[in-house]
Amino acid sequence: MWRGGSNTRTCKRRFFSSPTRSRHHRPPYICRLHSRGSQHLKAMAEVDHLAAERATARFDVEEMKVAWAGSRHAVHVADRMARLVASDPVFRKDNRTMLSRKELFKDTLRKAAHAWKRIVELRLTEEEADLLRQYVDQPGYVDLHWGMFVPAIKGQGTEEQQHKWLPLAYKFQIIGCYAQTELGHGSNVQGLETTATFDPKTDEFVIHSPTLTSSKWWPGGLGKASTHAVVYARLITEGKDYGIHGFIVQLRSLEDHSPLPGVTLGDIGGKFGSGAYNSMDNGVLRFDHVRIPRDQMLMRLSQVTREGKYVHSNVPKQLLYGTMVYVRQSIVADASKALSRAVCIAVRYSAVRKQFGSQDGGPETQVLNYKTQQSRLFPLLASAYAFRFVGDWLNWLYTDVTQKLEAKDFSTLQEAHACTAGLKAVTTSVTADAIEECRKLCGGHGYLNSSGLPELFAVYVPACTYEGDNVVLLLQVARILMKTVSQLASGKQPVGTMAYMGKVQYLMQCKSAVSSAEDWLNPDAIQEAFEARALRMAVNCAQNISQAASQEEAAGFYERSPDLLEAAVAHIQLIIVTKFIEKVHQEIPGHGVKEQLQALCNVYALYILHKHLGDFLATGCITPRQGALANEQLGKLYAQVRPNAVALVDAFNYTDHYLGSVLGRYDGDVYPALYEEAWKDPLNETVVPEGYHEYLRPLIKQQQLKLSRL
Numbered sequence: 289m290w291r292g293g294s295n296t297r298t299c300k301r302r303f304f305s306s307p308t309r310s311r312h313h314r315p316p317y318i319c320r321l322h323s324r325g326s327q328h329l330k331a332m333a334e335v336d337h338l339a340a341e342r343a344t345a346r347f348d349v350e351e352m353k354v355a356w357a358g359s360r361h362a363v364h365v366a367d368r369m370a371r372l373v374a375s376d377p378v379f380r381k382d383n384r385t386m387l388s389r390k391e392l393f394k395d396t397l398r399k400a401a402h403a404w405k406r407i408v409e410l411r412l413t414e415e416e417a418d419l420l421r422q423y424v425d426q427p428g429y430v431d432l433h434w435g436m437f438v439p440a441i442k443g444q445g446t447e448e449q450q451h452k453w454l455p456l457a458y459k460f461q462i463i464g465c466y467a468q469t470e471l472g473h474g475s476n477v478q479g480l481e482t483t484a485t486f487d488p489k490t491d492e493f494v495i496h497s498p499t500l501t502s503s504k505w506w507p508g509g510l511g512k513a514s515t516h517a518v519v520y521a522r523l524i525t526e527g528k529d530y531g532i533h534g535f536i537v538q539l540r541s542l543e544d545h546s547p548l549p550g551v552t553l554g555d556i557g558g559k560f561g562s563g564a565y566n567s568m569d570n571g572v573l574r575f576d577h578v579r580i581p582r583d584q585m586l587m588r589l590s591q592v593t594r595e596g597k598y599v600h601s602n603v604p605k606q607l608l609y610g611t612m613v614y615v616r617q618s619i620v621a622d623a624s625k626a627l628s629r630a631v632c633i634a635v636r637y638s639a640v641r642k643q644f645g646s647q648d649g650g651p652e653t654q655v656l657n658y659k660t661q662q663s664r665l666f667p668l669l670a671s672a673y674a675f676r677f678v679g680d681w682l683n684w685l686y687t688d689v690t691q692k693l694e695a696k697d698f699s700t701l702q703e704a705h706a707c708t709a710g711l712k713a714v715t716t717s718v719t720a721d722a723i724e725e726c727r728k729l730c731g732g733h734g735y736l737n738s739s740g741l742p743e744l745f746a747v748y749v750p751a752c753t754y755e756g757d758n759v760v761l762l763l764q765v766a767r768i769l770m771k772t773v774s775q776l777a778s779g780k781q782p783v784g785t786m787a788y789m790g791k792v793q794y795l796m797q798c799k800s801a802v803s804s805a806e807d808w809l810n811p812d813a814i815q816e817a818f819e820a821r822a823l824r825m826a827v828n829c830a831q832n833i834s835q836a837a838s839q840e841e842a843a844g845f846y847e848r849s850p851d852l853l854e855a856a857v858a859h860i861q862l863i864i865v866t867k868f869i870e871k872v873h874q875e876i877p878g879h880g881v882k883e884q885l886q887a888l889c890n891v892y893a894l895y896i897l898h899k900h901l902g903d904f905l906a907t908g909c910i911t912p913r914q915g916a917l918a919n920e921q922l923g924k925l926y927a928q929v930r931p932n933a934v935a936l937v938d939a940f941n942y943t944d945h946y947l948g949s950v951l952g953r954y955d956g957d958v959y960p961a962l963y964e965e966a967w968k969d970p971l972n973e974t975v976v977p978e979g980y981h982e983y984l985r986p987l988i989k990q991q992q993l994k995l996s997r998l
């Protein structure tokens with residue numbers, strides 16, 4: 289209805305003849321169209337364009353919301369916080385991609401201050417405050433303050449240090465960040481160059497950046513906002529380098545925010561995408577012999593005495609990496625949020641969008657009905673649910689390991705490291721690719737900022753790099769896999785997520801019993817195929833490394849690292865599949881909810897099997913015929929998901945504000961919204977663009993003159 293040719297033609301004519309005007313003095317045709325748009329929006333406000341889709345759902349959406357959120361309480365709190373944010377004009381974000389970097393940063397400061405005001409006024413609990421910040425949905429210094437600075441002090445500070453610093457941080461009397469990465473080194477933490485040299489004469493550490501490459505580079509919140517940082521530096525005392533340790537360092541005056549003497553700092557510059565992560569002040573920091581009191585070294589794991597003697601508590605030194613482990617597990621939960629947002633937009637829009645299918649002027653086909661659209665989109669929908677459940681499990685594992693560490697039981701440290709590193713790597717890589725796929729699934733309109741997808745991608749994609757580059761993290765998993773394989777011969781039974789490797793005799797020679805497409809619905813068949821694939825890939829790598837007898841083991845590992853990456857991915861995919869199967873085995877209330885989750889679990893597993901068929905065939909876990917049967921079953925599952933697709937994304941319970949997408953609107957009224965949104969662009973503030981008189985008019989006139997001379 290909005291494609292009416294005659295109006296468009298009128299528009300064009302008048303555009304060319306109109307002088308420059310402000311938006312408030314639009315030519316009549318724009319006002320007419322525009323007000324028609326607004327009236328239309330109003331008239332249609334109560335029309336649910338997706339009602340027919342919602343009516344075909346075969347399960348109780350309210351109960352699915354509970355399964356997704358984890359509990360009825362969680363649904364309720366999230367709902368309240370999301371609405372609180374959506375109804376507050378300060379938290380508006382639809383204009384974000386049009387702001388300059390300075391405006392965007394100031395807007396972030398304003399939102400953070402307003403969020404804090406609301407948290408205090410409403411006396412929100414920690415759970416509520418976290419959710420409120422999540423729904424504000426704008427990266428900023430508070431993420432690092434709460435997400436890394438506070439956890440670093442909690443994890444690595446003594447009781448006394450926590451007692452001193454945490455109350456200041458909790459009340460925002462100081463703002464902190466996590467300053468680890470340097471210009472020259474990020475992945476290689478042991479290669480950091482900043483020094484903290486103990487001076488026994490004054491009982492102080494001298495923090496210094498000896499080279500350009502030792503400049504701290506990247507820490508979020510450092511550039512402009514933070515007053516303090518936990519700085520990671522090489523501890524030097526009595527002339528000896530004891531490696532990397534954490535120190536609390538004040539960077540800016542608490543009076544006027546100016547840098548303290550010896551401190552040079554600023555923002556590192558604009559980043560990928562408009563809006564997006566540019567709201568964050570990632571910073572650069574250099575120290576010129578800055579002195580801090582000795583008691584600002586985080587001393588829970590090791591200490592320096594008044595005399596300068598280094599004392600290491602009887603704990604694994606990797607506990608220094610504890611903050612990264614904590615953040616990695618929270619990033620897995622964030623992956624399901626980002627992925628579910630993109631999928632929600634793509635599913636709703638695919639149900640609204642129609643193309644082809646009618647030869648006689650009748651209704652066209654919803655693009656969601658195309659099998660290709662389903663085979664690209666439904667695995668992503670299933671992955672969002674899979675990541676949600678594995679994220680919950682990882683959170684449980686993290687809590688369990690933390691309790692054990694408190695009791696000085698370090699036996700599960702390796703398991704925590706392997707699972708957080710591996711799951712962080714796989715879920716963020718898949719999510720980043722999936723957001724881009726969702727953009728393509730939305731066709732041309734997906735490329736508009738108003739679809740919300742470009743910004744979501746730009747904000748999300750650095751998750752593949754921060755908190756550990758994904759390749760570097762997967763190689764950590766591979767190393768642990770190789771260690772576990774090498775211990776099998778000595779009879780040591782692997783535990784936790786590696787326990788399946790203990791079935792090595794069976795898994796190395798088992799053959800899948802699948803003989804029909806339906807057989808792939810049996811979770812035992814899936815589990816066995818995934819276990820056998822993961823183990824055989826790991827064992828193959830171990831054999832190849834040891835067969836390179838002339839080489840050192842490390843050199844063999846280096847040579848085989850591309851294969852090792854794939855073995856690590858296979859192991860992590862097994863964990864995700866296993867946790868999804870376990871979830872579906874639990875009692876899940878609500879009409880049809882369990883059946884839907886069962887279908888999604890099968891979609892996830894069979895999609896991975898189909899995508900990595902080469903691995904399954906090469907390791908002899910399944911035959912080509914069984915691979916074809918898996919694909920056949922996948923097609924049947926897509927047909928089962930189709931009538932439930934819109935309701936399955938409704939279960940994420942996202943407000944239109946949080947989604948931030950005209951394509952993903954709950955009511956599906958996409959076209960008027962797209963049309964309306966276009967007029968908000970600053971380029972439409974004048975009908976004749978700035979620059980017309982300088983560049984366009986002279987060009988056109990010159991060409992006209994040339995033509996007239998011919």
Ligand SMILES: CCCCCCCC/C=C\CCC/C=C/C(=O)SCCNC(=O)CCNC(=O)[C@H](O)C(C)(C)COP(=O)(O)OP(=O)(O)OC[C@H]1O[C@@H](n2cnc3c(N)ncnc32)[C@H](O)[C@@H]1OP(=O)(O)O
Pocket residue numbers: 431435466468469474475476477478508606607609610612613615622625626701702705747748753754755756757760764768
């Ligand atoms: C909807 C929108 C969502 C938006 C979401 C926004 C969320 C915002 C959240 C965050 C904002 C971003 C903030 C970013 C912050 C950062 O990036 S901070 C910097 C992070 N840096 C890194 O991650 C560096 C990565 N490197 C490392 O971790 C290490 O250098 C290493 C690669 C692990 C290597 O370590 P190292 O050199 O010390 O040693 P190795 O020889 O490899 O290992 C020795 C043994 O230690 C074990 N190990 C290693 N790490 C750990 C660990 N963390 N825990 C436990 N054990 C560990 C390793 O297995 C070896 O064991 P072994 O001796 O038995 O073999």
Ligand SMILES: Cc1cc2nc3c(=O)[nH]c(=O)nc-3n(C[C@H](O)[C@H](O)[C@H](O)COP(=O)(O)OP(=O)(O)OC[C@H]3O[C@@H](n4cnc5c(N)ncnc54)[C@H](O)[C@@H]3O)c2cc1C
Pocket residue numbers: 432466467468469472473474475476505506507508565570750753754755756757758759760763
């Ligand atoms: C948006 C953003 C926010 C950040 N926030 C913070 C923060 O708050 N605080 C902080 O301290 N840091 C922060 N960082 C830094 C971040 O943690 C590092 O960038 C990250 O750990 C990767 O390290 P790198 O940059 O040194 O990458 P590099 O290690 O230089 O990676 C370059 C390439 O080398 C490859 N590579 C590296 N080592 C190996 C290896 N051993 N084997 C095979 N391949 C390898 C990588 O896979 C990659 O392809 C942030 C980064 C970003 C992008």
